[in-house]
Amino acid sequence: MSGEEAGGGRVVLVGAPLGNIGDASARLREVLATADVIAAEDTRRLSRLARDLGVTVRGRVVSYFEGNDERRTPELVEALAGGAVVAVVTDGGMPSVSDPGYRLVRAALDAGHPVTAAPGPSAVTTALALSGLPSDRFVFEGFLPRTGSHRRSRLRELATEPRTLVFFEAPHRIAGALADLAAIFGADRPAAVCRELTKTYEQIRRGGLAELAEWATADEPRGEITVVVGGAPAGPAARPDDDELRAAVARRETAGTSRRDAIQAVADEYGLKRRDVYTLVHSAQ
Template identity: 75%
Template sequence: MGEMSDTGRLVLLGAPLGNSADASARFREVLATADVVAAEDTRRLTRLARDLDVTVPGRIISYFEGNEERRTPELVDVLAAGYLVALVTDGGMPSVSDPGYRLVRAALDAGVPVTAAPGPSAVTTALALSGLPSDRFCFEGFLPRTPAARRSRLRALAAEARTLVLFEAPHRIGAALADLAAAFGPDRPAALCRELTKTYEEVVRRPLGELARWAAEEEPRGEITLVVGGAPEVAAERPDDDTLRAAVAAREAAGLTRRDAITEVAAEFGLRRREVYTVVHA
């Protein structure tokens, strides 16, 4: 390893999703200067460095789901000793549905500076290519693997108004899309993005019902990111005056002051407090 500094530093490297040309200049610089490179797949990192014509002088160690609990304290010791550690996963930003969160948390708890050389992200790339609203979105990562747990999660998400971004494994995508269509309705717009930035990149934009049928026939392979439109917002009807008075009276009977009862009822029905006050005192 290189010469120690007073304080070590952890750098999270945003790795290319597939096209090595997407690696940033900082990505190359950190690879070429880090004392230790913790990689999700050391062979994949070695191939990427070769494609980038970058020599990695530091020690390369594996850091993946199966060993991150054991490796994290070892890497924190290296950081505490003053060395530069780079963390890289197979694609995208570490800790986003990839190894890394545990190490980031441990480094911060040890008082070690953490920074990033940001790069490609399957989440935002798929969102931008989907053609669906991107001003507000929610990332759900991988859905539960078992059908019952997956359907339960989707029922909870059915009313989410923000665009959803999901990861899914190829062998589960057909079942996941069928469950999505059942939970969200077959007409909900969606986009299946596969092999982003790679030679066979494909974005299929169809309603969930059609997309589920397409996936059953085509059996898509490769890295898949799914983008699903949010639930349409339904304007609630304003309750009539008698309903508002009854709601306030029920809360008063339960022990609330009239002021607090009016405040609660206004919040429940999305009304201004003054409007409920006027109705109650009419």
């Protein structure tokens, strides 16, 4: 599949197995064996993937990951200009989803080079399908901000989103992220934590956000994690009595949310004015 034979350089986004090698497609094998250049998120993982598939990689292999993508992209566009077929492969799933593949796609299109795909597995749609939550309309949010304050700010923006939400999260941040989700979205909002999809130790944990936060704190799950959260119910929830409103604020504070943010989250959840919830909480003290 040289660039000259194919009529000019082009980018091929290649979907790699999430974990189970049996999910590799025939086109994945073909592209790995014939591409002129392979831009891999991790060159060692690419070597292992090719070995497991029994594929001999004849093209030039370069690393392409968040951190070197700004420098590497012009080199790859230059290769395209010379007629090369450039394959993009991530550690698992489809390139250009929460990885630097997007930068090359945009640069290639801007330079007039075609982009195509050898589609394959996706952690986003796999987790969504396994979650048991509505999948007819959903929003993919990628990774949440790393720091707690920025994460909570982003979640407040999403608290009333009616569509199912899908997030990626790192193992060392999953407990904190779930606690913030429970505090801002509500303890009983249904969700699923999908860990190590298609691998030997695949695990799907379903339940309310508070329950999942407790589990993650106790079990410290490892591996690659995708979180699926049910959308906000239509319209504000029915207003509970004053004691329950105070308790709702207290639960969020216990989960680590500041009082100000807890009051705002409860006000948003029940369609109340923030100052009314503030007065209610402070009148009991």
